[in-house]
Amino acid sequence: xxxxxxxxxxxxxxxxxxxxxxxxxxxxxxxxxxxxxxxxxxxxxxxxxxxxxxxxxxxxxxxxxxxxxxxxxxxxxxxxxxxxxxxxxxxxxxxxxxxxxxxxxxxxxxxxxxxxxxxxxxxxxxxxxxxxxxxxxxxxxxxxxxxxxxxxxxxxxxxxxxxxxxxxxxxxxxxxxxxxxxxxxxxxxxxxxxxxxxxxxxxxxxxxxxxxxxxxxxxxxxxxxxxxxxxxxxxxxxxxxxxxxxxxxxxxxxxxxxxxxxxxxxxxxxxxxxxxxxxxxxxxxxxxxxxxxxxxxxxxxxxxxxxxxxxxxxxxxxxxxxxxxxxxxxxxxxxxxxxxxxxxxxxxxxxx
Numbered sequence: 001x002x003x004x005x006x007x008x009x010x011x012x013x014x015x016x017x018x019x020x021x022x023x024x025x026x027x028x029x030x031x032x033x034x035x036x037x038x039x040x041x042x043x044x045x046x047x048x049x050x051x052x053x054x055x056x057x058x059x060x061x062x063x064x065x066x067x068x069x070x071x072x073x074x075x076x077x078x079x080x081x082x083x084x085x086x087x088x089x090x091x092x093x094x095x096x097x098x099x100x101x102x103x104x105x106x107x108x109x110x111x112x113x114x115x116x117x118x119x120x121x122x123x124x125x126x127x128x129x130x131x132x133x134x135x136x137x138x139x140x141x142x143x144x145x146x147x148x149x150x151x152x153x154x155x156x157x158x159x160x161x162x163x164x165x166x167x168x169x170x171x172x173x174x175x176x177x178x179x180x181x182x183x184x185x186x187x188x189x190x191x192x193x194x195x196x197x198x199x200x201x202x203x204x205x206x207x208x209x210x211x212x213x214x215x216x217x218x219x220x221x222x223x224x225x226x227x228x229x230x231x232x233x234x235x236x237x238x239x240x241x242x243x244x245x246x247x248x249x250x251x252x253x254x255x256x257x258x259x260x261x262x263x264x265x266x267x268x269x270x271x272x273x274x275x276x277x278x279x280x281x282x283x284x285x286x287x288x289x290x291x292x293x294x295x296x297x298x299x300x301x302x303x304x305x306x307x308x309x310x311x312x313x314x315x316x317x318x319x320x321x322x323x324x325x326x327x328x329x330x331x332x333x334x335x336x337x338x339x340x341x342x343x344x345x346x347x348x349x350x351x352x
Contacts, residue, residue: 171197228277
């Protein structure tokens with residue numbers, strides 16, 4: 001399971017590896033193409049392969065401009081050990097699609113255009129996915145593996161972070177490790193914003209990396225608490241997800257939200273009041289059932305907890321990036337740093 005070890009794209013990666021952009025004006029399509037090009041070239045994309053990334057980014061942005069409102073895109077380099085992939089994600093609060101399968105067919109259009117966008121994106125990308133709800137909006141992703149590398153295994157988790165407007169560094173971070181069939185997921189929301197909050201969250205990521213596994217979440221949380229003593233501290237949650245046992249062990253300190261999500265329902269997990277690195281009277285661990293097909297989702301308080309599980313992608317049939325992206329769009333309405341982490345087992349094992 002070592003291939004799963006490590007933080008996600010923002011868990012200690014350079015801030016320049018992640019680019020967020022609003023896509024609402026016609027000129028935004030050129031900007032999306034340009035930003036995707038910068039990251040693709042950083043990974044060694046050239047020639048036809050680079051052109052495929054550029055076309056996909058342009059089509060995604062064009063769809064937002066033509067059909068949506070409050071359109072946003074993300075382009076990032078997602079690193080896992082020595083491998084890396086380019087990921088493109090678009091989100092909107094537009095009209096959604098009543099016929100998702102039909103929208104993938106070339107020639108399907110609701111605006112009198114050729115209707116080549118979604119079909120082209122799916123053909124160009126190594127992996128893609130779409131979730132759309134009529135009257136609510138659409139989330140779409142495309143993933144391209146690094147040139148010269150085999151396509152990476154289908155991911156078992158996805159984390160997304162986004163700094164508050166005006167800051168370059170996000171004060172939230174996450175990390176994921178796996179050991180003996182159990183996946184350990186940690187999310188830290190550093191107090192405040194900017195470099196000092198980011199430093200606290202990076203230290204939490206490193207604390208999980210240094211922890212000898214297997215370990216109980218309460219023990220990991222205690223270790224993170226001690227490691228953050230020289231920082232401004234933060235809210236921290238740790239989940240140990242065991243798909244074979246169909247259970248989740250969880251320990252949280254502060255206001256990081258944690259849920260099991262599946263079949264249009266969610267079940268919250270309990271954290272205790274406190275600040276990792278500063279105030280912690282006790283470290284409590286709880287055990288929760290993990291229903292078949294359910295995911296574990298953690299998010300910082302940059303996302304409201306008033307989101308409707310019935311409007312989210314069913315994790316049993318969707319990529320973790322789609323699960324995380326839909327929740328970031330729906331719940332990320334507060335003016336704050338934002339982080340969401342989705343961990344998705346399959347059939348009692350982890351997708352590899």
